[in-house]
Amino acid sequence: NAGVTQTPKFQVLKTGQSMTLQCAQDMNHNSMYWYRQDPGMGLRLIYYSASEGTTDKGEVPNGYNVSRLNKREFSLRLESAAPSQTSVYFCASSGQIDEKLFFGSGTQLSVL
Amino acid sequence: GENVEQHPSTLSVQEGDSAVIKCTYSDSASNYFPWYKQELGKRPQLIIDIRSNVGEKKDQRIAVTLNKTAKHFSLHITETQPEDSAVYFCAAILYNQGGKLIFGQGTELSVKP
Numbered sequence: 001n002a003g004v005t006q007t008p009k010f011q012v013l014k015t016g017q018s019m020t021l022q023c024a025q026d027m028n029h030n031s032m033y034w035y036r037q038d039p040g041m042g043l044r045l046i047y048y049s050a051s052e053g054t055t056d057k058g059e060v061p062n063g064y065n066v067s068r069l070n071k072r073e074f075s076l077r078l079e080s081a082a083p084s085q086t087s088v089y090f091c092a093s094s095g096q097i098d099e100k101l102f103f104g105s106g107t108q109l110s111v112l
Numbered sequence: 113g114e115n116v117e118q119h120p121s122t123l124s125v126q127e128g129d130s131a132v133i134k135c136t137y138s139d140s141a142s143n144y145f146p147w148y149k150q151e152l153g154k155r156p157q158l159i160i161d162i163r164s165n166v167g168e169k170k171d172q173r174i175a176v177t178l179n180k181t182a183k184h185f186s187l188h189i190t191e192t193q194p195e196d197s198a199v200y201f202c203a204a205i206l207y208n209q210g211g212k213l214i215f216g217q218g219t220e221l222s223v224k225p
Contacts, residue, residue: 033213040121042201042217043156056210090155097211098144098163103155 002026006091006104013081013111021076021107023091031094032074033101034058034066036087043090049074050097081111116204118216125192126224133219135202136184142204145178145185148215150199159200160187192223 004025013019025032034046035058045058047066055066063085065077074093078085091104118135125131135145146161162169162176162185169176173192178185185204189196202216 035215040217042118043215045212045214048212050211056212058212059214097205097213100146100158100161101148101156101213103157105155 004091004093004102004104006089006107008107009105011107011109013078013109015082015111017081018077018079019081020078021089021091021109022073023075023104024073025093025102026072027093027095027102028071029093029095029102030071031097032068033092033094034064034074034076035090035092036060036085037090037106038087046076046089083111085109086111116202116214116216118202118219120219121217122220122222124222124224127192127194129192131187131189131192131196131221131223133187133200133202133221134184135186135204135216136182137204137206138183139204139206139208140180140183141207142183143207144205145176146203146213147176147187148201148203150201150218152198156201189221192221194223194225197221197223 007022030051033048035043044060049055049068052071067075089107092101094101143164148156149159150156173190175188199218201218
């Protein structure tokens with residue numbers, strides 16, 4: 001099993017460009033999450049999807065949108081990238097919200 | 113606001129000593145408290161978790177204690193080894209915000225040989 005697959009691994013954008021981060025899991029998990037990690041700030045929740053067909057805002061949703069395409073896939077879109085969105089992004093999934101999170105390998109995003 | 117606070121932000125210990133990291137949370141309905149370890153350049157991985165129906169849980173050199181009345185929980189690592197050096201994150205589910213798993217700010221643990 002691949003677990004949680006996240007693409008791309010690295011991305012450089014110019015301010016104002018858009019892009020979509022892809023995430024897929026093959027563990028039949030109900031819940032999926034997008035976190036961003038900045039030095040000294042821990043892992044901050046951007047959006048999450050408790051189950052297929054639902055999405056909800058996390059701690060830092062501004063500037064992002066998400067789509068739970070099906071049970072396997074949960075994408076994160078930056079419509080107009082800003083330097084403040086330079087970060088490492090992690091997708092994660094779990095069977096339920098009170099179960100172990102499985103993380104993807106992360107995406108290192110730089111916005112110039 | 114509703115959050116998870118973690119202390120200290122950095123911790124340096126000698127090999128063989130114990131390390132303790134503490135977290136507090138604000139939602140009295142929280143009932144699940146995991147701890148994740150993140151080695152440099154890698155993804156976070158679960159090392160231990162505890163639910164609100166128990167006060168302590170152990171797994172070899174790692175233990176977690178929970179005080180629901182005071183709304184805090186702690187990670188204890190005994191007989192630390194250099195390979196324990198990493199960033200550790202606590203987390204809690206905030207049900208009054210729709211059931212979000214929120215992480216603390218992280219503790220960078222350094223174990224010196």
